[in-house]
Amino acid sequence: MDVMTAITTRRSERVLTDPAPSDEEFHYLLRGAATAPDHGRLRPWRWILVRGEARAALARTLTPKAPQAAGKGVRGRQEPPLRALLVFAPLPRHRIPDWEQLAASCSMTHALMMLLHARGYGSIWRTGRLCTSPGLRGLLHMADGERLLGSLDIGTSPKGPRQRRPLPDVSDRVSVLETVTAAGAARGLREAVGAE
Ligand SMILES: Cc1cc2nc3c(=O)[nH]c(=O)nc-3n(C[C@H](O)[C@H](O)[C@H](O)COP(=O)(O)O)c2cc1C
Known part of the structure; x- marks a missing residue:
């Protein structure tokens, strides 16, 4: 599968059943995903894998009052076999600003989704309440300064990957900087410094 096909056939799958990657396979794929662009090679993230009964503990923490059916999570949804919780752990007061560390974490996650899709x-x-629940922070023993970016729910789509609609035209999101003449550049400089 060429890269364009791989990227354009990936979909977010809402119904996920067995099989999911084993811990070993997850580690293997993460080694690949961790090669995503990362200024300073900081790897400011960690994953917590949640399977089996532990998924119920997660769901109970998120919705303590809701009755929980076996294998069902929030709003009675079928639990995916693997929930990989993404913890953003930025290095504080680092020369690489926080937003760049967040960008690196998101790049790694997209790479991981692609590698999963290719397999x-x-x-x-998934984000929502997961990212704001104080109870979940306690359950996961998250340190001050860490932030939960959500769960990457992983498994197998029973009907195969969902079809993607034709790709929208996004060319309006691209502009081209016109050639700057020497006179224009000088005028811009005068305006920037407030000169007459
Ligand atoms: C940071 C982030 C958070 C997301 N959170 C949710 C979520 O809470 N619930 C959900 O159904 N989808 C969530 N999604 C998935 C998007 O809804 C999905 O990517 C979008 O609908 C496009 O669909 P596609 O990935 O199949 O192209 C999230 C995606 C990202 C990148």
Whole structure:
């Protein structure tokens, strides 16, 4: 599969069943994903893998009052076999600003989704209440300064990958800087310094 095909056939899969990658396979794929652009090679993130019964503990923490059916999570949804929780752990007061560390973490996550897709697994990045629940911070023993960016839910789409609609035209999101003449550049400089 060429890279364009791989990228354009990946979908966020909302129904996920077994199989999901084993811990070993997840580690293997993460080694690949960790090669995503990362200014300073800081790897300011960590993953917490949640499977089996531990998924119920997660769901209970998120919705303590809701009755929980076996294998069901929030709003009675079927739990995916693997929930990989993404913890952003930026290095504080580092020369690489926080936003660049966040950008590196998101790049790594997209690379991981692509690698999962290439192996036939489906995934979806879920956020919402996961990211704001104080109870979950406690359950996961998150340190001050760490931030939960959500869950990458992983498994297999029972009907295969969902079809993608034709790709929208995004050319209006691109502009070209016109050639700057020497006179124009000088005028811009005068305006920038407030000269007459
Ligand atoms: C940071 C982030 C958070 C997301 N959170 C959710 C979510 O909470 N619930 C959800 O259904 N989808 C979530 N998604 C998935 C998007 O809804 C999905 O990528 C979008 O609808 C495009 O669909 P596609 O990935 O199949 O192209 C999230 C995606 C990203 C990047």
